[in-house]
Each structure stands twice: as structure tokens, then as C-alpha cells.
Amino acid sequence: MPEKGNNMQEAKVVKTLLPVLKFYRWAIPVIILLGVLSSFFEGFGIILFIPLLQSFVQNNSQTTSNSAFVDVLNKIFVNFSTNDRLAIIALCILGSIVLKNCLFYSNTVLFAWLNSRIGHRLRSGIFNQLLSVSYSFLEGNDSGKLINTLSRETWQTSIALSTLVTLTITICTVSVYVILLLLISWQLTLIVSVLMVLISLFIQFVTRQVKILGEQAVKANSDLATRMWEGLAGMKVIRAFGRESYEQQRFDLASKKVVNTFLKLDIFSGSVQPISEVLSSILLLCILVLALLQDPSSLPTLLTFIFLLYRLQPQVKQLESTRVGLIGLTSSVQDVMHFLDRSDKPYIHSGHIPLKNLEQGIYFESVNFRYNPQEELALQDVSICFPKGKTTAIVGPSGAGKSTLISLICRFSDITSGEIYVDKYPLRELNITDWRHQIAIVSQDVYMFSTSVMENIAYGRLDATEKEIIEAATLANAHEFIMQLPEGYSTKVGDRGVRLSGGQRQRIALARAIVRNPQILILDEATNALDTISEHLIQEALNTLSQSRTVIVIAHRLSTIEQADQIIVLDKGRVIEQGNLQQLLEQDGLFAQLYHLQYRNASI
Ligand SMILES: Nc1ncnc2c1ncn2[C@@H]1O[C@H](COP(=O)(O)OP(=O)(O)OP(=O)(O)O)[C@@H](O)[C@H]1O
Numbered sequence: 361m362p363e364k365g366n367n368m369q370e371a372k373v374v375k376t377l378l379p380v381l382k383f384y385r386w387a388i389p390v391i392i393l394l395g396v397l398s399s400f401f402e403g404f405g406i407i408l409f410i411p412l413l414q415s416f417v418q419n420n421s422q423t424t425s426n427s428a429f430v431d432v433l434n435k436i437f438v439n440f441s442t443n444d445r446l447a448i449i450a451l452c453i454l455g456s457i458v459l460k461n462c463l464f465y466s467n468t469v470l471f472a473w474l475n476s477r478i479g480h481r482l483r484s485g486i487f488n489q490l491l492s493v494s495y496s497f498l499e500g501n502d503s504g505k506l507i508n509t510l511s512r513e514t515w516q517t518s519i520a521l522s523t524l525v526t527l528t529i530t531i532c533t534v535s536v537y538v539i540l541l542l543l544i545s546w547q548l549t550l551i552v553s554v555l556m557v558l559i560s561l562f563i564q565f566v567t568r569q570v571k572i573l574g575e576q577a578v579k580a581n582s583d584l585a586t587r588m589w590e591g592l593a594g595m596k597v598i599r600a601f602g603r604e605s606y607e608q609q610r611f612d613l614a615s616k617k618v619v620n621t622f623l624k625l626d627i628f629s630g631s632v633q634p635i636s637e638v639l640s641s642i643l644l645l646c647i648l649v650l651a652l653l654q655d656p657s658s659l660p661t662l663l664t665f666i667f668l669l670y671r672l673q674p675q676v677k678q679l680e681s682t683r684v685g686l687i688g689l690t691s692s693v694q695d696v697m698h699f700l701d702r703s704d705k706p707y708i709h710s711g712h713i714p715l716k717n718l719e720q721g722i723y724f725e726s727v728n729f730r731y732n733p734q735e736e737l738a739l740q741d742v743s744i745c746f747p748k749g750k751t752t753a754i755v756g757p758s759g760a761g762k763s764t765l766i767s768l769i770c771r772f773s774d775i776t777s778g779e780i781y782v783d784k785y786p787l788r789e790l791n792i793t794d795w796r797h798q799i800a801i802v803s804q805d806v807y808m809f810s811t812s813v814m815e816n817i818a819y820g821r822l823d824a825t826e827k828e829i830i831e832a833a834t835l836a837n838a839h840e841f842i843m844q845l846p847e848g849y850s851t852k853v854g855d856r857g858v859r860l861s862g863g864q865r866q867r868i869a870l871a872r873a874i875v876r877n878p879q880i881l882i883l884d885e886a887t888n889a890l891d892t893i894s895e896h897l898i899q900e901a902l903n904t905l906s907q908s909r910t911v912i913v914i915a916h917r918l919s920t921i922e923q924a925d926q927i928i929v930l931d932k933g934r935v936i937e938q939g940n941l942q943q944l945l946e947q948d949g950l951f952a953q954l955y956h957l958q959y960r961n962a963s964i
């Protein structure tokens with residue numbers, strides 16, 4: 361008997377899967393219809409055996425059975441001569457088989473198409489979700505789990521879908537068969553059904569015993585493992601207390617228990633198949649014999665009936681296994697659907713104001729920001745400005761909130777309170793694509809795609825020419841080392857390619873930013889992995905670059921900071937000092953301390 365809990369689970373899977381199917385609403389009824397028609401033709405082919413066999417038994421015209429359906433079937437061919445009848449029925453049977461298989465094949469193809477489409481839609485939907493959901497959501501989620509959802513669980517959902525369709529088709533097939541059986545003889549069908557249910561109850565009883573024995577076997581095995589482990593771990597104590605024979609006895613007892621339970625398990629589980637086969641055969645034979653004793657002329661009908669029953673059996677088994685399979689896939693389906701659900705996740709919404717050029721600058725007004733509601737503020741009451749065409753350096757100890765400030769400018773996260781203005785527009789009202797188009801960022805953690813150096817640099821501007829890419833690489837002081845790579849600009853880098861050093865990665869990332877030719881250039885410790893000479897060379901390039909640009913640079917090195925038009929000092933999320941180099945040194949605060957400390961180290 362199906363349990364109530366399981367039924368509810370199936371309903372849950374079906375309910376969860378429905379949104380996936382909504383784009384292909386037409387396909388499901390077609391698939392089911394094809395499934396039903398193919399079962400119908402199969403059944404039809406089988407019942408045609410009744411008139412066929414009847415022709416051999418006796419003259420058809422004299423035959424009457426106690427089934428109106430069988431009589432009608434026999435009468436259809438009554439006017440043909442025996443030979444013609446045989447030929448026509450054989451052709452009809454052949455036609456049914458061919459039709460059934462054509463329909464079945466069309467269904468397989470249609471379903472394969474549907475399944476691949478849905479699989480693609482799911483994967484694409486999940487990837488789109490990854491691209492559009494707020495960055496904070498991704499950071500808060502385990503990346504391994506996300507990859508699992510994207511790869512494995514999506515496949516599982518496709519499988520769940522195919523299982524659901526198989527289940528539906530099997531239900532239809534079983535229904536067609538049962539209807540045909542009822543039409544041939546409702547009395548026989550009723551008797552067979554009752555007896556089948558009794559047999560299945562008996563089998564279920566045996567299966568339950570097998571399950572209990574299975575649990576006992578698992579326990580016996582784990583007890584034995586414990587004995588082994590304790591024997592090993594406590595060897596010193598065992599020997600010291602002279603308990604060798606006692607332990608040997610305990611071990612043998614546990615081992616014998618394993619032997620006994622597994623033997624019982626094998627005896628019981630092995631009996632299910634033979635018992636079920638013997639019982640069903642006895643049942644069928646009894647029906648055959650009893651029915652034939654009553655009416656010997658009904659042999660063709662009976663044989664067809666039994667054949668139909670035989671064909672029905674695997675379908676019933678499949679019904680159960682697909683049902684169980686579907687339940688096993690519930691969690692995968694829920695995982696995928698939960699990830700695709702847009703109602704419970706944060707998004708960065710784009711504004712409507714287009715932006716072609718930065719005119720005045722970026723202004724922070726009393727900006728507060730926290731990553732999570734339960735966490736402390738990462739930025740507190742920040743009021744600063746980044747004027748157009750100027751270079752602003754942000755300095756401060758680790759964890760002060762420098763990268764956080766950058767991520768707010770790039771709108772990776774939205775502020776908690778206050779406002780950021782770009783010229784006179786609030787940042788969140790600007791079209792986000794327009795805004796990000798103005799920016800190029802070289803962040804602290806440089807990411808290289810698994811492709812060529814050339815493509816990695818061109819990622820900054822997809823239509824960049826080779827000449828522009830080489831120019832950018834030269835400016836970023838990367839050209840020389842790229843030319844020394846095995847295949848120059850075509851060398852594959854990233855996870856599956858050549859491993860680059862931190863400094864080399866930084867220079868490629870810099871070239872990527874340069875080739876973008878942005879209005880706003882953001883460098884988050886973009887040169888910290890470089891040696892002094894490389895840094896000096898890049899610094900010169902950056903000086904040229906920053907002449908016509910708004911540059912925000914986070915750096916610890918003095919050389920970078922000294923060139924800046926203004927310096928902002930952050931500590932624990934607050935702006936504590938602000939001004940140019942001279943003003944800050946005069947203030948003699950945190951910046952001056954850091955400055956003098958570095959100078960002393962540098963001069964050592
Ligand atoms: N994704 C995040 N989720 C939660 N808290 C974060 C996240 N990123 C940073 N923080 C916290 O915000 C604070 C500021 O971090 P931020 O990365 O901005 O510092 P930083 O000044 O760039 O430091 P560093 O010089 O080490 O790069 C830190 O206390 C950090 O723990």
C-alpha cells in the first residue's frame with residue numbers, strides 16, 4: 361500500500377516541477393497522448409489474437425462468448441473466408457505493432473527534445489540567476505553547493521522530469537491494459553485483481569521481513585566493526601589485563617551474528633522472486649483450468665487475457681519503481697527550484713537614468729553600510745568626494761573598509777543608508793550597465809579566465825584590436841614577459857593553463873583595465889605583488905593614464921600615494937583624515953605615523 365507521506369511527496373515534486381514545464385505546456389499533453397495511443401495499439405494488437413486463435417479452434421460464426429466486446433471482435437471478421445481472415449488479422453496485428461512502435465519512437469524523440477530543452481533552460485536560468493543576484497547572496501552561500509546545484513542537481517531535475525513523464529505514461533498504459541482486460545472479461549479481471557492484491561500483500565510482508573533483517577544486518581556489521589576497532593585500539597589494555605580469550609569470544613560472537621543475519625537475509629530476500637513467480641503462475645493456471653472446464657471454447661480469449669496480464673506485470677513494476685525514483689529526486693528538484701525562485705533573494709536593480717559621461721565627480725553623503733543585518737557597520741558616516749579627472753588615494757589598515765568602499769562605487773552592493781551621487785544623480789537611479797561601462801577595476805584578487813592571455817586582456821573591451829591589446833600590455837609592463845611565455849599572447853592561462861605569478865597576473869589585469877579605456881579607473885592594491893622596478897615602471901604609465909581620468913587607488917606604497925591629488929584615510933569604517941600629502945603630514949595623525957614608519961623602513 362502506498363504510504364500517505366509518499367503520496368504527498370509525489371504531489372510536492374509534481375507541484376515543484378510545474379513551473380519548469382510552463383514554457384512547454386503543449387508538449388506534455390502531446391507526450392501523454394502519444395503514450396496512450398501507443399499503449400492502445402499495443403493492446404489492440406494483442407486482442408486481435410482472439411479472432412485469430414478463434415479461427416483455429418472452431419467455426420467463428422457459431423461462437424458466442426459471455427463478453428459483448430469479444431463477440432463484436434469476432435464478428436468483424438466473420439464474413440471472410442478462413443484464409444482471408446487469417447491474412448487480414450495478421451496484417452492488422454502487424455499494422456498495430458508498427459504503429460505502436462512508430463508512436464513510441466516519436467514519443468521518445470519528442471521527450472528527448474523536451475528534456476534537453478528543459479535541461480538547458482534550467483542551467484541557463486541558474487547561470488542567469490548567478491549573474492543577476494546580488495553579490496552578497498553569492499558570498500553568503502557555499503560555492504561548492506552552488507556548483508553542485510548548477511551541475512548535478514540540474515541533471516537530477518531533468519531526470520525527475522523524465523521520471524514524471526514515464527510515470528504518467530505508465531499510468532496511462534496500465535489503464536489501457538486494465539480497460540482491455542475488463543472488456544474481455546470483467547469477472548476474470550476482478551478475480552485476478554483480488555488474488556493479485558493478496559499475492560502482493562504477501563510479497564510485501566516478506567519484503568518487510570527482508571527490510572527488518574537488512575537493518576539487523578547493518579547493526580551486526582557495525583557491532584563487528586566496533587569489536588575490531590576496540591580490539592586494535594585497546595590492545596594494550598586487553599593484554600595487560602590478560603583478557604585475550606574474553607575478547608576472542610566477544611569477537612567470535614559478533615562475527616557469528618553477522619554470518620547468521622546475512623544468511624537469513626539472503627534466504628528471505630532470495631525467496632521474493634521465486635515465491636511471486638510461483639504464486640502468479642499458480643493463479644494463472646487455476647484461472648485457465650477453471651475457465652476452460654466451464655467453457656472449452658473460450659481458450660483463445662483466455663490465452664489473450666493471460667498474455668495481456670503478462671504484459672501488464674512489468675508495467676505495474678515500473679509504476680512502483682518510477683514512483684520511488686521520483687520521491688528520491690525530490691530534494692534535487694527543490695534545490696534547483698529554490699535557487700531559481702526570485703522572490704526571496706536580493707538583487708541590485710538598475711536605475712533608468714542613462715549616463716554617457718562623468719561631469720563633476722562621485723559624492724558620498726553620510727554613507728553607512730553593513731554586509732549583514734546582524735553585523736556591525738563596515739562603513740560609518742562616510743562623506744567624501746572623488747572629483748572628476750583627479751586621483752584619489754585611499755589608505756588605512758587592513759579591514760578598514762577600503763575595498764568595501766570600492767564595491768559600493770561599482771554597485772556590487774547597495775548602501776544601507778545615506779546616498780552616493782554621481783554628478784547630481786543618486787547612483788541607484790543610474791542605468792547600471794551604463795555606469796559600469798565607465799569603470800575599469802583591477803581588484804585585489806585578480807581572476808584569470810581559462811583562455812589565452814590575449815582573450816584575458818580583451819575581456820576589458822571585447823572589440824579591442826590586437827594592436828590595442830599589445831599597447832595596453834606594454835603600458836602595463838606586461839608585454840615583455842608575455843612574449844617569453846611558450847606561445848606568447850596565445851598562451852593559455854588560468855586554472856587549466858600556465859600558472860602565472862601574482863605580479864604577472866596583476867600586470868595582465870592592469871592591461872585588461874587599460875584596454876577598456878575607462879573614465880574611472882579603480883586600482884585596489886593593483887601593484888602590491890610587484891617588485892620595486894616593475895612598480896616604478898607601471899607607476900609612470902599610470903601617471904600618464906590618470907591625466908585625463910578619475911582614478912581611485914588603494915595602496916600601501918608611498919610612491920603611489922605621493923602622486924595623488926587627495927588622500928582619504930580610513931580606519932574601522934570611518935574617514936579619519938582627508939587632504940593632500942602636505943596637509944596630512946601637517947595634521948600628524950594616523951597617516952603621518954604610517955608615512956614615517958614606511959620611510960624609516962624604506963631607508964633601512
Ligand atoms: N563579503 C563580506 N561579508 C561580510 N563582511 C565583510 C565582507 N567583506 C569584507 N567584510 C568586512 O568588512 C570590513 C572591511 O573589509 P574590506 O575588505 O573593505 O577591508 P580593506 O580595507 O579592503 O582591507 P585590506 O587592506 O585587508 O584589503 C572587514 O571587517 C571585513 O571583515
Ligand SMILES: [Mg+2]
Pocket residue numbers: 762763764804884
Ligand atoms: Mg581590500
